Amino acid sequence: MSELIHPLHRFIRPSVTSTTNCPGCGNGIVAQAILRAIDELSMDLDDFIFVSGIGCSAWIPSPFFNADVLHTTHGRPIAFGLGIKMGLPEKKVMVISGDGDLAAIGGNHLIHNARRNVEMIVVCLNNSIYGMTGGQAAPTTPMGLKTTTTPYGTFENPFDIANLVMAAGASFVSRWTTYHPRQITTTLKKAIRKKGFSFLEVITQCPVQFGKKTGSGSSVQMLREYKEKAISVKEAAKLSAEELPGRIVVGELVNTEKPEMVEEIMKMKARASGVKK
Numbered sequence: 001m002s003e004l005i006h007p008l009h010r011f012i013r014p015s016v017t018s019t020t021n022c023p024g025c026g027n028g029i030v031a032q033a034i035l036r037a038i039d040e041l042s043m044d045l046d047d048f049i050f051v052s053g054i055g056c057s058a059w060i061p062s063p064f065f066n067a068d069v070l071h072t073t074h075g076r077p078i079a080f081g082l083g084i085k086m087g088l089p090e091k092k093v094m095v096i097s098g099d100g101d102l103a104a105i106g107g108n109h110l111i112h113n114a115r116r117n118v119e120m121i122v123v124c125l126n127n128s129i130y131g132m133t134g135g136q137a138a139p140t141t142p143m144g145l146k147t148t149t150t151p152y153g154t155f156e157n158p159f160d161i162a163n164l165v166m167a168a169g170a171s172f173v174s175r176w177t178t179y180h181p182r183q184i185t186t187t188l189k190k191a192i193r194k195k196g197f198s199f200l201e202v203i204t205q206c207p208v209q210f211g212k213k214t215g216s217g218s219s220v221q222m223l224r225e226y227k228e229k230a231i232s233v234k235e236a237a238k239l240s241a242e243e244l245p246g247r248i249v250v251g252e253l254v255n256t257e258k259p260e261m262v263e264e265i266m267k268m269k270a271r272a273s274g275v276k277k
């Protein structure tokens, strides 16, 4: 009998034989959706440079993708991504990291590179917690939740990351959940082709650190919750502000054209050196 090989297997680094993910973690769903987008665009991993910070989700490209990957420091993947884009503008830069990495310690890199509209794809896996380090409160943790660092409940209002990035000026912003893997792939195909800062927030399950604390428990239960809470941008527009809390607005939040910083710098360099472009 011939061996069945997964169609995306060729994208996986041959030396990888095990995973760091806990059973039921959403990371695998997102990893597969990303690779499927690259496959469906008939692109190659050599067209990309992947960058991640530190956290469970940062393990997605490194070591799993058989590609050029920078597994950087906590909070800094977007800064590394900008450096790569400046040096190798022909490459697609894809940052894959967590809500803590991108919106807490890395928050300024996130908003300023969204404002600059630097061409890169940023996939933010938002599990509403610091997963890898043991379940500390993140800037996305719901108000009142008891976590390792907030034993009596959090007392901070959480960020809506996609809205934050949209307000900062990114030209493409979208949100889905791990209940929507096909939509993640379709969105990423658009994001990869976009000239500008393309941000995809994926609400994802961490059954071990987050699910245990909310009582949601298993990843199946968490996926069911995503299904029930998800509402399209169009449907959400019909609801009042009082009806929206507790819902997850999914879909394309913004898709617009505006100057992209790396291209503007190249044009300026050409002007400064007297080369007409």
Ligand SMILES: Cc1ncc(C[n+]2csc(CCOP(=O)(O)OP(=O)(O)O)c2C)c(N)n1
Residues within 6 Å of the ligand: 054, 055, 056, 057, 058, 074, 097, 098, 099, 100, 101, 102, 105, 125, 127, 129, 130, 131, 132, 133, 138
């Ligand atoms: C400068 C610095 N501060 C703190 C840490 C510890 N640290 C590593 S990962 C992490 C949080 C990870 O959370 P997130 O980015 O949401 O990723 P997840 O594990 O949830 O996927 C923290 C606080 C670190 N490695 N470096």
Ligand code: SF4
Residues within 6 Å of the ligand: 020, 021, 022, 024, 025, 026, 027, 056, 057, 127, 131, 132, 205, 206, 207, 208, 209, 210
């Ligand atoms: S701790 Fe949570 S985010 Fe990290 S691998 Fe386990 S389930 Fe996934």
Ligand SMILES: [Mg+2]
Residues within 6 Å of the ligand: 055, 098, 099, 100, 125, 126, 127, 128, 129, 130, 131, 138
């Ligand atoms: Mg997290």
